[in-house]
Amino acid sequence: MSSPHQSVPPAKSSHTTDEGTDTGRPTRPGGLRAASQGRLVAIAAVVLAYLAFVVVGTVQDWSLVLRIGLIVPTAVIVWLLIPRKANTPVPGTHVIAVPRLAYIGVLVLAFCVFFPFVGWPAALWWLLLFPVIAVLWVTRTHTTISATGLELSSLFGKRRHLDWSQVKGISIPKRGYVRARLVDDSEVKLPSVSYDRLRELIEASGGRLPDVFAAAEAAEAERLAREEAEAAERDEAPDTAATDSSATDAEVADAKATSAKATDPAATEDPAKPN
Numbered sequence: 290m291s292s293p294h295q296s297v298p299p300a301k302s303s304h305t306t307d308e309g310t311d312t313g314r315p316t317r318p319g320g321l322r323a324a325s326q327g328r329l330v331a332i333a334a335v336v337l338a339y340l341a342f343v344v345v346g347t348v349q350d351w352s353l354v355l356r357i358g359l360i361v362p363t364a365v366i367v368w369l370l371i372p373r374k375a376n377t378p379v380p381g382t383h384v385i386a387v388p389r390l391a392y393i394g395v396l397v398l399a400f401c402v403f404f405p406f407v408g409w410p411a412a413l414w415w416l417l418l419f420p421v422i423a424v425l426w427v428t429r430t431h432t433t434i435s436a437t438g439l440e441l442s443s444l445f446g447k448r449r450h451l452d453w454s455q456v457k458g459i460s461i462p463k464r465g466y467v468r469a470r471l472v473d474d475s476e477v478k479l480p481s482v483s484y485d486r487l488r489e490l491i492e493a494s495g496g497r498l499p500d501v502f503a504a505a506e507a508a509e510a511e512r513l514a515r516e517e518a519e520a521a522e523r524d525e526a527p528d529t530a531a532t533d534s535s536a537t538d539a540e541v542a543d544a545k546a547t548s549a550k551a552t553d554p555a556a557t558e559d560p561a562k563p564n
Contacts, residue, residue, distance in 0.1 A: 386431035
């Protein structure tokens with residue numbers, strides 16, 4: 290994990306099952322994520338029709354009660370078009386989507402564009418499209434993990450399915466979403482799967498992707514153990530050097546004494562010779 294960009298090959302493990310099991314938060318069909326393309330077009334058409342009505346009513350100076358009051362039946366129609374959620378979750382699936390807190394940002398964006406729109410509705414009506422696009426981005430951007438593979442959904446483009454046999458590993462870029470590395474060495478972006486949700490992806494894969502966090506922790510523990518062993522060796526090295534130095538000093542002293550005796554005439558004189 291020290292490298293900002295790496296590929297991790299998937300591996301089977303003992304807890305990998307052939308049948309899907311519930312992993313993490315199960316996905317449930319319903320809401321805008323489960324809406325078909327036709328329903329999404331119908332919802333967008335209803336919203337745009339109401340916006341056009343507001344623009345025309347503002348230009349023609351229609352009654353404010355009429356313009357604002359029509360929002361209630363418009364909201365009811367949109368609510369009826371949204372598919373209802375099923376009571377039972379789909380087994381063996383897990384959805385990594387944009388956090389629900391993103392809707393707060395959508396609400397703030399709607400407030401920001403509403404006031405310029407009120408000031409000049411005939412020319413700035415298109416600003417109201419930005420909150421609609423933001424809602425579609427939140428609802429449509431997600432990655433679904435199941436026993437059959439990965440289901441990728443984004444705001445633009447068709448849904449794409451990746452079998453586990455196509456996935457060679459994962460790639461972690463410096464910025465942006467995590468990418469799936471395929472067997473042909475191409476990379477596919479996994480919508481909504483940022484680095485902070487990588488552990489969630491690994492756990493939801495049911496062992497089909499290795500736990501790179503555990504591997505990184507093991508490598509870090511091994512590095513610390515190696516550094517501790519090297520530090521212990523450095524601590525023992527001065528004692529050995531001191532012992533060797535003492536032995537060397539003794540040898541040097543003996544050598545000097547022997548040399549002095551060899552060069553001193555008095556030391557070499559025969560002790561039996563009378564003075």
